[in-house]
Amino acid sequence: MKSMLRQFRRAPGRILASVFALALAVGAIGVLAIPTVSGATLRQAAGGQGLADIVVDTTSLDQSQLALINEIDNVAVAEGQATVAVRLSDGFLTRLVGLDFDTQTMDIVQLTDGRLPGAVDEVVTSKSLGAIGDHLVADGSSYEIVGHGGTLWWSDSDVLYAQLDTVTALTEDGGTNRLVITAVDDGIDDLRAIGDEVRLVLQPRGDTYTTFPTYLPDGSTPIDQDIEQVSTLIGLLGIVAGLVALVLLASTTNTLITERTREVAVMRALGGRSRPLRRRLRRISFGITGMALVIGLPLGVLISNFIARMVLEEFVGITPDFAIDWRVIAGSAIGVLLGARLVAARAARGVTKLPLAEALRDREGAPFGNRWTHRLATRIPTGGLFSRIATRQSVHRPARTLAVVIQISAAVGAAFLIPSLANSVNEFNSATHEPWAWESTTQARDAGLPFSASVVAESADAESGIYVEGELEEWQIDLYGLEPDTEMFDPMLTSGRWISPESREAVLSAGFAKRNDLQVGDTLMIELASGEFEYHLVGLANDFSRTAYLDRTDLAADLGEPGMVNTVWSMRDHLDITLPAATRTSTAADLDADDNAGRAAIVTIFSAIGVIVAGVAALAVLSSMTVSLFERRHELAAMQALGASRRRLRGLLIRELLPLGAIGVLGGIILGALGTRGIIMSFEASNAVDIGVVDALGSVPLIAAGTFAALVLLALATVRSAARRPVAVTLRGAA
Template sequence: MSRWTKVRRDVVLAAGRMTMMVAAIAAGVTGVGAVLAADGILSREISRNYLSTTPASATLELDRVDDALLEQVRRRPGVLDAEARASISVRMRIGPDRFRPLLLFVVPDFDAMRMATFTRESGAWPPPQGTMLIERAAREMVPRGPVQVVVPGRAARTLTVSGTVHDPALAPAWQERAGYGYITRQTYAWLSGSAVLDQLKIRTATPAVTAREVASWLAAQGRQVHEVQVPPTGRHPHQTQMESVMLMLLIFAGLGLVLAAVLVATVIGGLLAQQVRQIGVMKAIGARTRQVAGMYAAQVLLLGVAATVAAVPLSAWAGRAYAGVVAELLNLDLASAAIPLRVPLIQIAAGVLVPLLVAAVPIRRAARITVREAIGDYGVRQETVSARLKGLNRTLLMALRNAFRRPGRLVLTLGLLAAGGALFLTGLNVAAGWQRNIDEGLAARHYDLDVRLVTADPALAERLRRVPGVRRIEEWGYAPTSASDVVTTYPDGGHGSFALRGVPEATTMVDFAVESGRWLRPGDTDAVVINSLARNPLPDTEVGDALTLKVDGRATTWRVVGTVREVGSPAAAYVTRSAFEQRVGPARDLRIATNDAPAVQRALADSPVEAATVSTAELRAAVDGHIYVLITALIALAVLMALVGLLGLAAATGTGVVERTREFAVMRAIGATPRTVINVVLGETVFIGLLSWVLSALLAVPLSLAVGRVLGDLAFRTPLPLTISPLALGLWALAAVAGSALAGTAPATRAARLTVREALAYV
C-alpha cells in the first residue's frame, strides 16, 4: 500500500503539471471524439435524408414522355417503376439589373409522386397555377414577393412563391447560387407554352444496365434519347465531399491526440528524472522493476481515465453541434443526434491506452535503473554545447544553458511545440492556398458573364456589342456530352455534368495553365483539351489517347492533345470552334467582357433565346460555399493543436524549475534578485518558443503540401498551390513568444518566491 500512497502524494505535489496533462489528453480525445461523433451522425443522416426522397435510379431525357410510353416502360424487364417529369431553366430577376438562375421542376401530380419526392413545409399543396413552391434552402436566393422570370423564347412572367418544400436530394441552393422551384404542369404550360414532359425517371436494381437497355429500346421505337443520367446509387451529391472532409479532420484530430500523448511522456519523463534517487531508495529496500514501472504507469492510467471522463461528454456536445452546422449547410434534417456506440469506445481506448503506450518508454527506462546509477545521479547536466556560448548577457547565457541541460527533454518539448505550430501554420497555409487557387483560377477568365443560349443567335451577339461598357464578346460552342452511354449527372444538372466547348481560335477570354501537352491551335480539327474535373468521367485518359464523346446520342472522336488546370467549372472538353461547328453544331454560348454587367443584363432581359447567365462573382461565391466549413474546422483544430504544444512547454518548464530548486537557492544566496530568477526562466521558455517557430515553419511546408494535395484533389482534381501565409507566420511568431512567456510565468514566479531556506530544504 505504501507505493500507492506515494502515487497519491506525487499527484498532489505535482497538481499543476498533472492538470496540464489531463487538459492536453482531454483536448486530444475531445477532438477525436467530436470528429467521430459528427461523422457518425452525418453519415447516417445524409443517407437517410437522400434515400427518403426515393431518388430515381436513372433519368432519360427524351423528346417527349406520354402516358402510353410510361405504361410500356413500366412493363420492361428490370424496371420497378417509372414516372414522367420535366424541368426548365429560367432567369429570375433579383434586382433592377441583376438576374440569377432558377431551376423549375415540373411535377404532373404532387399527390402521386413515388420517386424524386420532396416534403411540404408551408403553403398550398399543390401550388396554384402561376405560383411555385421553392426549396427551403433557396429562400435567400429567391427574392421576396412576386418573382419575375424570363423564359427562353417567351415573354417575361411573374411567379408568386406560395410556400416551401424540403428536397434533401439537391445540393443546397445557396452553394450553387441558384434557385429551385416546383410547379404544376399547368404552370409549366403557362410559362413555356408547352406542357410536354421530356424526362423519364425509372427505378431499377441495376441502374446503368437497365437504363441502357431502355434507351436502346426507345431508340428502336423511334424516340430521340438526348441523354441518360445515372447518378451514383444512394449517394447525396455532396456525400463524397463530406466523407473526405471528415477523414481529413480526423487525421488532424488524431495528430492532436498523439501530441497530447507526447506531452504526457515529456512530463512523466521529467517527473522520473526528478525522482531518480527516490527510485534508487525504493529499489534498495526491495522494490522490483515491475512494481516501480506499475506505480508510474498507474499515474498515467489515472490521468488518462480522468481526461477521458471529461472528454466524452464534451466531445459528444461538440460533435452534435458540428453535425448540426454541417446538416444545415447541406440542407439535411437530423432525425436523430444519437452517437454510435463505437465513438465513446474508441475514445476510451485512445484516452487510456495512447498516453500509456507513449509514456511506456520513459517509465521502462527509469524503472530499470540500478541502485548504484540512481545514487550516483547528480541531476541536470553541467556541461553542454551551450557552454561554448560567449559574450552574451549573463542572464541570457544562463537561460540558454538551462534550455540545453536536458537535451532529450528539449527535443521532446521542441517537437511537441513545433508540431502544434506546424499544424496551426498548415491550417492557415491551406486556407491561403485555397484563396490563391480561386484567385488564379478566376484570373484565367477574362470575361464577366457567360451567357448560354437555347439556340444559336448571331444577331444577339451583334446587339450586345452595341451595349455601352461591353469590351469584347466571343461566341463559343457548348453542348452537354458524355464519354459513355450514360452520364453521372444529378437532377440539378450541375453535379457530375460534362460539357464539350468550342473555343474561338483567337480567344482572349481564357488563359488556362497547361498541365500536360498543349493548348488548342488554329487549324485543329480533331484535337481536344480536357480540364481538371474531366478526370472524374475520364480517369485513365492521357495525352495522345483517342477520345469518343457522345453529343445528343451521336459519337464524335477526338485526339487528346493536352490537359489544363481550371478552377470553378464542371468537367469540360475543349475543341476549336470551327471543329465544333463542323461536327456538333453552331455556337450558342457567349462570353462577355464588360465594365457594366447590369447594362448587359438589361439588354438580355428582352432576349427571346437567352437561357442562363453566370457571372464570375456568383461563380466565386459558389466555389467558396462548397468548402469554407472545412477550412474553418481545419483552423479550429490547428488552434487546438497549438494550445496542446504550449501546454507541453508549460509542463516541461515547470518540471525544469522543480529540478533546479536548489540551484535557484544558491543564486539567491549569492545575491540574485527575484527579477533575475524570473528573467532566467522566461528567457529559457521564450528561446524555446522562438526555436519552435523556426521548426514549425519548416515542418509546415511538407504538411501544407500534403493537405493541399488532398483538399485540391477533392475539390478541383488538382493540388492546391503551396502558399506560405505571412499572416500565419506572424500569428504563430506572436503566439510562440507570448505563449511561451505565459507558459513560463507561473513556474518562474514560483521559483522567484522561494526563500533560500525553503530551496535548500527541498529533497
C-alpha cells in the same frame, strides 16, 4: 480512487494542465468522426426522401416512354418530374420543380411546417422566400406558399415545389423533363448500363438526355465525396493534435513516475516487489488518461458534430442531427490508453530497475554530469552564466526539450498550414479564371441548347457558345463549345495548337491530361448527355481545371441540336440583347465572389481545426513548462536566495525557451509546408487537376513573433507562479 486523489493533491497544476491538454487532443481526434456524422445525416435524409440512383434531364417525355423505361432490366422505379426556370417578381431566378406528390417514391419533400401543394397555384418553398400564406409571382403567375420544406437534391438552392401538372404545363410538349430512377442493383456499372438502355429507349421518338446523367452508386449522395475529402483532411489535423497529446502524455507521465524514484526505492528497500510497484506507477498515467478521456470523448463528439454541422450547412444547406461515431470513440480511447500504458511501462521499468543504492540517493532525478553530452555541454562556451544554465538544462532533459520543440513545431505548423492553404486555393482560383477574357456569361437555366448560335449576330462584343458537362477517362469535365476564333477565352497553350473549325479537335487542361497520361495526338472518347463521341487532342491549356475546349459546331451536333447554343459570353458586364429563354447572367466578379465564399468556408473549417491543434500544442508547452518548473523549483529558489530577482529568472527561462522556440518555428514551418503540400497533393490527386502550392511566407514573421511573444508570456507567468511561494518554504521542501 483514493490514491488518484492523493496524486492530484500532490501536483494539481501539472496534472490539470496534462489532463486538459490531453482531453483537448482526444477531442480533436474526434474530428475523424465527421464523415460518419455527416454520412448518417445524409443517409437519413436520402432514406427518408428516397434519393434516386440516376438523375438526368431529358427532352419532354410522356407516360408511355416512362412505362418503357420502367421495364428496363434492373430498374426498380423510374419516375418523371418537371423543372422550369422562373424569375420571381423581385428578379430572383429560381426553379419550379413539379412532383407527383400522390405517387412519387423519390425526392419526397420534407416539410418543416405547413402542407404539400393541393392545387395548381400552390407551392412549398424555403422560409427565405416567404411565409406561409404569402404569394409569389413567378413569370407572371401567382403561387401561394402553403408549406416550408425541401429535398436533399435541391437543398443548396431555394426552389418552388409544385404539383407535377403545374410544371408540365410550362414545359415543351407538356411532358416531364427530368427522369429519376432507382435500381435494384446500384453498382456504378449497373447504373451506367441502365443509363445506356434509357438512351436507346428515348431514341426512336427523337428524345434524348439534355444533361449529363448523375449516377449515385452504392447509396451515395451528391456531396459524399466533397464531405469525405474535407473531413479526411480535417481528420489528419486531428491526428496531429493526437500525436502532440501523446508526446505531452509521455513527458508528463515520465516526470510523474521518475520523480518517485526515491519513494519507490524506499519501498523496494523495505521489500516491495518490482512488479506491483510498476503496476502502482502505471496507475498514475492511467488516472490522468482516464480523466482526460472523460472530458475529451464528449468534447470530441461535440467538436465533430459542430464541424459536421458547419460543413453540411455550408455545402448542402441542411442541418444535421446529433450523431456519434462509436468506432472513433473506441479507437481514440484505446489508442490513448495504449500510449499511456507503453510510456508508463517504460518509465516504471526505468525507475524500478535503477540500482537501489543509487535510487535512494536520488533527489532530483538523473543528476547532471553523468553523460558525455552533459560533460560536452559544460565545455562548450555558451555565453554568460544564465546562458550556460539555459543551454545545459536543455541538454540535461533531452526528452523534455524534444517534447517542447515538437509541441511548438505542431502549433507553428498548424498556424503556417492554414494561410498557406488559403493562399494556394486563392492562387488556384485566380489561375482557373485566367483564361477568361469575358466580363459576363449568360447561361440558359433549363437543360438543352435553347437558342440559336446566331442569337448574338447583332452584338459586336458578345459570342455564343455551349457550356455543358461531360465525362472523359471517368472524370467529369467542363466542356466549352466555342467559335475557333473566339476572343472570349485565352487558352494559354503549353503545347500543341488551338482547335480548327469543324475538325473534331479538342484542347484539354494540361494538368488533367498529365494525370490521365493523355498527350497531343491522342484520340479522346468524350461522353456527352447524348452519348460518346470521338475528338482529337491537338493542344494543352495551362488553365488548372478539368476542361475540354471544342468547336461549337461539332459540340452542338453531337448534343443533337445542330446550330444551337446555351451560353453567351460578353465583353460587358451585362447583355444588351434579349435571349429567347430563361437565363442567368453572372459577371466574372460574381463568380470570383462565389469562389471566395466557398474558399472562406473551407478556410474557416481548417482554421477551426488549426486553432484546436495550436491550442493543444500551446497547452502541451504550458504543461511541459509546469513540469519543468516543478522539477527545478529548488534550483530556482536557490537562485532567488542568492539574490536573483524575478527579472533575472524570467531572463533565464526566456534564454531557455527562445532557442527551443526558434528550432520549433523552423521545424513548424517545414512541417506546415510539408502538410500543405500533402493536402494539396491529395486535392490534386482526387480532382485530377494542377493546384500548386503557394507558401504563406508573409505570415512567417507574424507566426514567429506570436510564438516568441507566447513563450515570453509563458516565462512571465511561470516565474510569477514560482515567486509566489516564499523561498524558504520551497527550499525546505527539498530537504
